[in-house]
Amino acid sequence: MGASFDIGYVFSFLPKLLDTLGVTLLIVAGSLLTGIVAGFLVALPRMYKIPVLRALSGVYLSFFRGTPILIQLFLFYYGLPELLKPLGFDLSRAPVMLFVILAYGLHTGAYAAEMIRASVEAVDRGQVEAAYAAGMTPYQALSRIVLPQALGIAVPVFSNLVIALLKDTSLAFTLGVMEMTGKAQTLGTLTQHFVETYIALALIYLVISFTLEKVLLAAERRLNRHEAREERVVRRFALGKRGSYRAALADIETGKGGGI
């Protein structure tokens, strides 16, 4: 069961774990970038109802939202090289990180796609008509009227998405990536102070999540500064009126935020 508990280890493990923070953040950043690009590519056919691509997007979404991220990691790491071998690509020497970022990126893409679609559709259609009536092109209406507002609407969902991604990266150790959780495993095994390593690990995740949340909340406030404050209060009351706190929670906790 390991050595007896010693709080001192928590503090000595912190810097050691933080050494690998860079790897974790690299996975997060790389996946976010991949995910947002993938998200747009998947969301556009759904928003503009392009026949065949729309169906493909649906399949993509079902797969990445309907299977566990752990399985997706394994499928990418073990399956992709097999799949590409007959086509003449040799991935046996490709870095693990590539598979990890690809898997997390496409996973995030599924949630990002729904975030993008829901946010764009939440911007009132009348404003698009006003833009068209004034002679703007569809691109001008999208870039100048819809997207700036959709951005503000998307931030809370995006915040959930980033935090979920950060926590999900802890599974990358299963493929042998030495990110924070992988490092924690090693430290635990070496010293037999498992509980202390995981406390230290949890603290780091908590601090990063908390900071991200606050930063994104500030961004949301700024992006939505055109909406009167009174309205926000009204909305909060409306949430309370739903009845039970469970109903209110059900509204807020949309998993990774994409499941609208």
Add this chain to the structure above:
Amino acid sequence: MIELKNISKSFWRHEVLRNINLNVETGEVVVILGPSGSGKTTLLRCVNYLEKPAGGEIAVGDFRMDCARAKRGDVLRLRRKTAMVFQQYNLFRHKTALENVMEALLVVKKLPPKEARGRSVSLLEKVGLGDKLDAYPSRLSGGQQQRVGIARALALEPEVILFDEPTSALDPELVGEVLEVIRNIAREGITMIVVTHEMGFARDVANRVVFMDGGVVVEEGTPDEVFQRPREERTKQFLRRITPEANYSI
């Protein structure tokens, strides 16, 4: 001058507009009346192609377009000759009153920012909102928002301004200020097509009243002709329903 020729439109199997013909002279104010579902708003939205007519011809100024064969460029040209004021105002919510008016001047007309700003400020002053330049729509009353909407339409210097029930979403006490602004710009000789339920306004401001029902123009004429001496039974019925007090003065 605006000319609508044989405009038709169906939603699914339901024919909303049946071969409508309508001419509007430069400087004329035409009010379209009719019961709900008569197609008056659809007709108005066909003029700037927010609704795509199934067939017919639209001419605005020197630009003429066959609806069945309209290309994207044609639609854009048509829209750049018209402007619209919406029932729900449809202001850009992330932009201030001033930015709302400036937006199309910068993006569509490509005016230099200084000129766009100058023109927008004077228009907002004209509609009585000189002190609200930097207010976001969420900070403005319905009446104020609609006046920004009118300034936004005026800024484009269109051949015609289309008003789609501009006062229907307003609280009763705010209707007056908006009608006053519309009345003032009507006096300046700006061509307007107005869909409204405000009979007093129609009588007062319109050069011509068009009564629609069931997707056709039932009757048209001066306000006096249509309101005092309607020829068609359907017009009489509609007027009886909508202005009962006019028949029973105490």
